[in-house]
Amino acid sequence: MSIDRNSRPVITGFRWVPDFARGFVKDLRVRWACEEVGRPYEERLVTDDFVKGTEYRKEQPFGQVPVYREGQVALFESGAIVLHIANQSSQLMPSNPVDAARVVSWMFAAIASIEPFVSSLADIDLFHADEEWAKLRRTAAVEQLSKRLDDLSDALGGRDYLVDEFSGADLLMACVLRDISDQSTFERHPNLVHYLARCTARPAFVKALESQLTSLE
C-alpha cells in the first residue's frame, strides 16, 4: 500500500472550546508539527456533541481531538501523530539512529513522565480548587511535579534543546510545559523558562497557535 505524500492531511479540531482551553487544545501539537515540516493541512472542525457520538468513536475511541488523516492512514493520540509527522522529516527527527532513539525517548518522556504530573496539578487548580481533597493534596502534587521538573532541568542543562537541534521531542515537551497551572513552580527552573520561550518563539509555533485560535468560534 502506498501513501500519497502530496495529499493534504486533515487535522480534526474543535469548532468551539471554553476560554481557558483556547490555545491549549491538543490539535495545536499537530498543527505545530505540520508547520515545522512545511506541510499544508486541511482543518476539520467538529463539535463536542459530535466527538461524543458513536461514529466519531470509530476514529477516536475516547471522544477527543485531534485525529489525523493522511490518505488511507489515520492516527489518533497527539503523541502518535506528532511522531508520524516527525518520522517523515529531518526537521523534527534526526536522521542518525542514535539521536533518533533519544528523540523518541524524550517524546515518550514528555507524555508519560512529565504530563501526568502537569495534569494532576492542573486538575486541582482548574477544576477542583475549592474542594477539600484538592486543598489537602495540592502541596504533594506541586512537589511531585517539581521533582520531575528538577530532573528535566538537570537533563537539559545549558543546552538549547533536548537532543541537539529542535525536534519532535521539544515540540511535545514545550506543549506539556505550557500546560503547567502554577507559574511559580515552573519559574523555579530558569533554564526551562528560557527553553519554553525559545520553543514557542519559533515561527511554526506562532503560526500554529494563530491557526488554532482563528479556527475557534
Add this chain to the structure above:
Amino acid sequence: MSIDRNSRPVITGFRWVPDFARGFVKDLRVRWACEEVGRPYEERLVTDDFVKGTEYRKEQPFGQVPVYREGQVALFESGAIVLHIANQSSQLMPSNPVDAARVVSWMFAAIASIEPFVSSLADIDLFHADEEWAKLRRTAAVEQLSKRLDDLSDALGGRDYLVDEFSGADLLMACVLRDISDQSTFERHPNLVHYLARCTARPAFVKALESQLTSLE
C-alpha cells in the same frame, strides 16, 4: 551509522524491589517485547541507590528503569523501547502502514489515555489509602478510570486484539491493565478481562514474567 542487529541488547532492571512491585516493574514490558520477537537479551541489574545517582541519570533522567541499549543506540521510557523493538519485527508491528498507524496510536493511547487513570487509582490504593484526601477522592478516581475502560471495551468489542493480530499495542495495553488496583472495577468489562487473559497467556509473556521474577533477589 549502522546498527548491529546481531548484538544482544541490554535491558536494565532492578536487583531488588518491594513485594508489591515484583512482576510489575516496567522492564517487564521490554523483556516481553524481546521474547515476542525472539531476540535474546542481556540483563543489567542495578540498585535503587544506583539509579538515583548522577551517572545513571545521563541514561535515564528520572532515575527509573528500564533503559535499553542496543549497540550505540540507547533508549529510555518503556513505551519508546517497546516501539523501537516493535518497529524491527512484523511480530509486533504490521507491515502495512494503515494498520501500523493504528498500532502506534494505540500504543500511545495505552500510555497517555489509560495509564494515568490507572496510576491515579493505584496511587490512592497502594500508597495513600488511609489519608483523608484519598478517601474523599477515590470514588471520582474510580469513575474516571471506569469511563476510559468503557471506551476501551467498546473499541475492542468482540475482537481478540486491538488491531488485527497481537501487536505492540496489546503488549503495552495489557501491562497497563495489569496495574489496575481495583479488580471489581476492571471486572465490570468481561471482554477486557478475557483480552488481558489472552495476552498474558502468551508464552512470551510467561517467559518475560518468569525472567523478571527470577532476576530479583
